[in-house]
Amino acid sequence: MKLTLSDRLFSVFVHLFVSIFALFCLLPFMLMISGSITEENDLIANGYTLIPKHISWEAYQVTFQSNKLLHSYSLSIFITVVGTAAGLTISAMLANSIANKRNVLRHPMAFFVSFLMLFNGGLIPFYLLVSKWLNLYDTVWALIVPYLVQPFLVFLMISFFRNLPDELEEAALVDGAGEFRIFFQIVLPVAKPILATVALFLALSYWNDWLLGLLFAGDERLYPLQLILRRMISNLTAASDLVPSGISIQPPSMGIRMATTVVTIGPIIFLYPLLQRYFVKGITVGAIKG
């Protein structure tokens, strides 16, 4: 196929634009990784650089010995796993019920859920609800419960369940199966793709959340990873505080900030290649529906 000059130029432009934008996306990550392995003296003298002048693993060595970080990491994992499992189950049950044609209340229920996507009480009532009325201030549950059911994800599942063939359920009903059995033993196995997508969205929102911690954590005991990171942004002593005294006389604070950041997004980097397509699938399905 003969390519005209115009087409060739266009192709160059396209590839250039995409490459530059991709580089732009990559740049901050490069800075972070480089900053985490740069010698602290270089960081103090020159700031963070894209290429480390002298390499030093001290920041990681020191960070990995931090009990605070380990504790916070386990807390974040716990919150994410429990939140995702519980949230997925409750949301899927709700979605399945709304999608079911035999549910006489399904239309009002759907409206009930969608209304919340538009209007909510705002920050103050939310804060009072969780901390005072439910008395969850300074408990780990305050960091898990608020995100369990998210209307957007419920709708994603509703449209999936609606597209399931009726025969599936009908066959089970003829055999005399109860609703719970139908849901857990027949619908769920078939719904694995959408469950994976919703689980990932949920897990991501839990892992990345820092608002709940900011509002409801009484002290460091309940600081999820993101909150520990947040304190280090403008406060360098927070970084050196991370390290138990005795490990290092003068902890490499600037390096520690970057090392902690890398460690925080570590799991995401590892899992990303495997899980990316589920997110893409979820977004395209959700968008087509909308």
Next chain:
Amino acid sequence: MEVAREAAHEAAAPPARKSASGFRPLARSIRKSPSLYLLALPGVVFLIIFGYFPLYGLLIAFKDFRVTDGILGSPWVGLKNFEFFFTSDQMFPLIRNTVLLNALFISFTTVFAVGIAMFLNEVRLKVFKRISQSVIFFPYFVSWVVVGMMVAAFFGGDKPTVNEWLKALGLREVNWFYVPDIWPWMLTMIKVWHGAGYSSIIYLAAITAIPDELYEAARIDGASRWAMMRRITLPSLYPTISILTLLAVGKIFNGDFGMIYAIVGDDSIIYPTTDVIDTYVFRSMRYLNDFGMSSAVGLFQSVIGFLFVFGVNAVVRRVSKESALF
């Protein structure tokens, strides 16, 4: 047996009733398969507690709220909280910032997302396409706190990286966190970095729906790829662009608290151009303990946002009926 009896009952009942209306079909349905409704119960209870119950808290906007007295115990002050906010010199900049920033975010993210989608579509080499798409999508997965750290590294501290670059190029350094006027653009750039990849996926999905015959016909007519992109790809995206834009515009009064607070934090010097309603409400609650006023502001925001969404939805309905939310 049951079915026949029901049919007979239905036929005998004087005017024909839709099976979904009336209390009896509901009670019958619940009795027949209660588990169907039980399945929904945890979710419904959750939404009542976390979605609808807090609406009761909106009353705080009309009271001089004391935490110890609770909502019922605190005295009514009518519209005084609203008055306080509307007559303060805070109101206009806050609303302006909220709307302006969102407008910038929406427009720039859309432009880049559409551009990326269309250009990625033109890339022939599969490997290059897949890798760049993954890279461009990745920033979406990073939390705003991490982004805040990155911004601090590039632009803050004693030796911001960007300043070192400027120095190396012989240009003047900038005290980034002390210049309010540049921040709308900084935040927009950050927003594009974070969200363009995500939106581009939606546009890419829409592009794959464009029938190949259109391009074939254009090629036969001698059109260049550039012309094809301008005349076929882009116009085909107009519906998607409108819907997504309108949906985003519906939320224009809701500031992106997570993003802005993580990046700006308590750096009050740049508040004039970055402080939005949400961050203001948060600070009023957190640092001033002024529940009454911050509730009033929050309520104001919710109501305006709600009306706006309805208005926008009416417009969306005119553009393309199925895409409207309701």
